[in-house]
Amino acid sequence: MQRKYLLYFLLAFVSFVFIARLFYLQIIVGADYDPVNNTSSIKVEFDYPERGFIYDRNGKLLVANQLSYDVMVTPDDVKELDTLEFCSLLKIDKEDFKKRFKRAENYASYLPSVFLKQLAKEDYAYLQEKLHKFEGFFIQKRVIRDYPIKSAANILGYIGEVNSEVAKNDPYYQPGELQGKKGVEKQYEEVLRGVKGKKYFQRNRLNKIMGSYKNGMYDTLAKSGKDLTLTIDSDLQQYGEFLMKGKRGGIVAIEPSTGEILALITAPNYDPNMMVGRKRSPNSVKLFGDTINKPMYDRGLQATYAPGSPFKLINALIGLQEGVIDQQSYFYCYNGFRYGKRKHEFMGCHCEIYGKPIRLHTAIAKSCNSYFANTYKKIVEKSENSSEGLTKWSDHVKSFGLGNYLGYDLPDGKKGLIPNGKYYDDWYRYRWNASTNISNAIGQGEVLTTPIQLANVTAAIANRGYYYTPHIVRKIENQKIDDSNYTTPKKTTIDSTFFEPVINGMREVFRTGTANWTRIKDIEIAGKTGTAENFIRKNGKKIQLPDHSILVAFAPKDNPKIALAVFIENGGYGSNIAAPISSLLIEKYLKGTVERKWIEKMMVEKNLYSVYNQVNQNPEEINAGEN
């Protein structure tokens, strides 16, 4: 009889469907099930550890902590409440209340989220007494940052609430928790934050706590954050920021023997305390919204400039290494260098040595364009074809850490640009030679560097051929960092013997050359000024702006303690602003005090904002030649 099979068939079918469904639920969906977190039956309470402090290299406290109180809400726990009273307690209106409540519900109605951030202390004390009336609301103590010194905001960065994406994807963070967002706070987030402790409680569906979950077998203790000691010299940093008043630009100072960043100055900057507390939100809008001054933009790390004349030092070194020049080889200069037959194919020069042989030493001291144009040409033409020659040149340049991220321990940076043969092959379809990009000889043309890259080049020259990757953290919890990236020297492709003639030329810059008026008694500085042309495009027209004032230097010449690069946007000649500022910083760092108050006064009073305003408003009217 066939009929009896209907029930058999259905029985088999239903059993199969049920077991398949159970398989799906318990094996496939169940695989993602976290036994203790994000489940409504278990409540997690966090114990927040104190975030690590940050000190400068001399032990001066830069970042500390202070307490803050947030009102939290678990929407599912909220019973009927007197909204009016509650709103008046929190000093918000009813619309605001609804909006905030909705936001908490949208996140997850059974999990706590922040309702109102950072109460004033007196409000907290009052609310604390009344809060028992409002089920579902509670106060969470939180630690926020405190900056005793109003300096180095660009280095320290700030902490802020994790964004909702991080809160969803990173299992460590809950919404409303704080996380490093910029600078050292971001880079060393995991070191500084420590590990928060967790306590698990069993609760029932009415959200009542029934006791600890499994006698606390999953509970963990909080591990406090580690303190950081930075490589920064806070006095030097503050002094640099003081000198940069009224200017835009970046300064980076490095200790050549270690790669430690002594100062990383960007101007304009801001008071780090602006990114803390209840005013934080309007401040942050103001700071991020200032697209003209860009105070949140670290010019020391992120701004790419044409390096200008300091780049000649690298070309000299490559020329010596490649054997196309030596200390005795000379070139002539006739107020410039003619690299083509046509009228405009001429590079002017200000060395003022007309028709006499110029050797390396003088060429560096006087910054002779013709000398380096000849050298560059010889380097490129040494190989069989220009492309090969330029690529070889490019490899030498890159060995100084240019044209790529340096690998320092801060979250922002730029690659800059060092072109190679292929770059021009693509650009000019193979029809080019050394004359085509002769500007690279004097650090204009296509080359682009950031101040920290150029400071690093200076450190490599100071070390006579190698550098340590610049870094900002010296010690973690009094333990010197031992990351091999920062403790092993990186060699350049130039033999150390070739550095001495170049450095001797650099010494001349501060003795008899372009920066001689800023020399310091009994400190021998080796440096190189630079004046970089720069342009903007407006309405399709290329407009030349006032030059950037640049200087690289290290001191003392033998056994160098500090190497730095200074970029002052639209500051004019390198010897005008960059040179005195460098000199003052060197004096400050090596001697502890500055005796030449007149130079200091002159620099502090130097305000370039009239130039900047003109650049921003009507650059057409600027006569770039004069300033």
Place this chain on the structure above:
Amino acid sequence: MQEKTNIFYGIDWILIIMYILLVGFGWANIYAATYSETNLTIVNTSTIYGKQLIWILLSMPLILLVLFINTKSFERFGSILYLVSILSLIGLFFFGKEINGAKSWYSFGGMSLQPSEFAKVFTALALAKLLSDRKYNLNLVKNQIKAFIIIFLPTALIGVYDPGSALVFFSFFFALNREGLTLKYLIFSTIAIILFLLTIAFGVKIVLTSALIILTFGVVYIFYRNKNYFRFNWFKVIMLYVVSSIFILGINYTYNNLLKQHHRDRFEILLGLKTDIKRIGYNTDQSIQTISSGGLLGKGFLQGDKTRGRFVPEQETDYIFSVVGEEWGFLGSSLVIFLFAALILRVINLSEKHPNKFGRIYGYGVASILFFHLIVNVGMVIGILPTIGIPLPFFSYGGSSLWGFTILLFIFIKIDANKRYDL
């Protein structure tokens, strides 16, 4: 022929073992669902698990009583018992006690009984009695109607307060089908259910149009294959469409005007038209989460944090299977499904072997009722069927339900044990 006086003679021990396993494991899960750490005494009438233990203990004399009764008596008094249970259902309207909005209980002192749980047993007996009559021929419409009335009476009486429990009586269809009821009824009701769901899911207009389109294609196709087919059948084709249109419109009217919002919600949540985990969908959502959290091996007996937090409402009654899922995992819950399937299979097999038509039909009734309860209850708990609150046999907390299923099964065991004497 004489029956042996040994009441255990010839009984199927496999069924007994399955029964003990299900009731025992069921009670363990009721304990897990309702124990509290402060009160650990097992026999304690103030607790739910304690009460259930008493019901289990009291079902033993009940079993002995059933086994003691002469098999013939079930056949002989089936109709009378049926009438008594119908009367008890009617009596609910006058003397019933209201619990959870349903007047489905009789209260005697401290305990309450739910006559609907027993009505199943006696309807099965009455139906078996009717169908096993030598003169009965199921092909006659007159006889079909008789059977339908036997099923319909308790269905209607129970349906007034407890539509879920009333649905169970449809399971007797399996028994009728086994005895030769034409499959047309099944096909028609399947089509009706599909149309019903489609109408809710897509709306009247779309379903009506697509029905017309499908019908047109069908007609064109058949016409193409055999030009003479429609010579006498045009009327049927048109009527088919008209009848189904009226049916669809009727559904639409009933659904939107006669059903209450909470009924509609259940269907709409199931069909994915509505996501509302706060109210109606909450039970199912919690139950699915609870079961999922069990994983392969489960969290262990008394270790389920969701069970402990009582996240699934009614976790000791209709949703008891979620406790199994959480604490015993995929292995445990699959095993329970297997155990039920094995029990039902055993009952069907024994019925098939039964020489007597009465025994066979009753057995089929037992298997069908158990099967139906399994489908609807577990299907609801694991979220593939709408929320219809009926208990999981032998597992769910509740004395009437336990006793009802116990009597249902043991009458079958008794009938089965005496098969050789009925020849």
